[in-house]
Amino acid sequence: MKEKIEGRILELVDGDITEMETDAIVNAANAQLVLGGGVAGAIRRKGGPTIQEECNRIGGTFVGGAVITGAGDLKARHVIHAVGPRMGEGNEDEKLRNATLNSLKLADQQGLKSISLPAISSGIFGFPIQRCAEIMLKTSIDYLRGQTGLERIVFCLFGRADYEVFARRLRQEIPG
Numbered sequence: 001m002k003e004k005i006e007g008r009i010l011e012l013v014d015g016d017i018t019e020m021e022t023d024a025i026v027n028a029a030n031a032q033l034v035l036g037g038g039v040a041g042a043i044r045r046k047g048g049p050t051i052q053e054e055c056n057r058i059g060g061t062f063v064g065g066a067v068i069t070g071a072g073d074l075k076a077r078h079v080i081h082a083v084g085p086r087m088g089e090g091n092e093d094e095k096l097r098n099a100t101l102n103s104l105k106l107a108d109q110q111g112l113k114s115i116s117l118p119a120i121s122s123g124i125f126g127f128p129i130q131r132c133a134e135i136m137l138k139t140s141i142d143y144l145r146g147q148t149g150l151e152r153i154v155f156c157l158f159g160r161a162d163y164e165v166f167a168r169r170l171r172q173e174i175p176g
């Protein structure tokens with residue numbers, strides 16, 4: 001599914017984010033920047049050891065923050081590590097919004113044109129997928145309506161069920 005917003009593209013795909021060829025892919029990271037399971041595990045396995053090594057040099061960031069590294073052996077050029085909230089820690093919606101927004105801003109600052117994001121926090125961190133879709137899509141749509149050099153934002157959802165949740169929400173946000 002593809003929508004145009006101010007001449008820029010917002011796209012949804014069902015697939016594995018480590019296969020994406022956008023300038024950057026976003027990792028669903030933790031504040032320690034230790035690549036664990038889920039998206040991070042797939043990035044670690046396919047991207048090779050340099051990504052974790054770069055994360056170790058950065059050392060960590062706050063919940064809602066994002067940092068950038070190279071992408072090792074992956075097809076993308078960069079990995080943006082965005083730290084979403086763990087369900088139950090408090091103020092989760094705002095933190096997820098910030099993790100999304102800071103990822104997009106960081107891509108922009110680096111002059112990147114395209115970025116792929118997963119449904120941050122909705123796996124191991126236990127955030128509800130429906131609310132995740134609402135927050136991440138609204139943040140991205142608002143961002144594309146503002147001043148940005150980004151030309152394409154892709155949400156890479158893992159499986160048909162999550163894809164459908166995002167697709168339904170996007171149709172509500174951009175009717176017709």
Ligand code: AR6
Binds near residue numbers: 015030036118127162
């Ligand atoms: N491509 C796209 N989406 C994926 C992939 C993939 N290869 N694998 C999983 N997903 P998660 P979190 C989906 O658990 O909840 C790690 O240990 C998954 O179905 O990756 O933010 C980190 O190191 C879900 O919808 O991230 C952190 O400690 C979404 O991606 C912690 O988990 C996010 O699931 C982060 O937990």
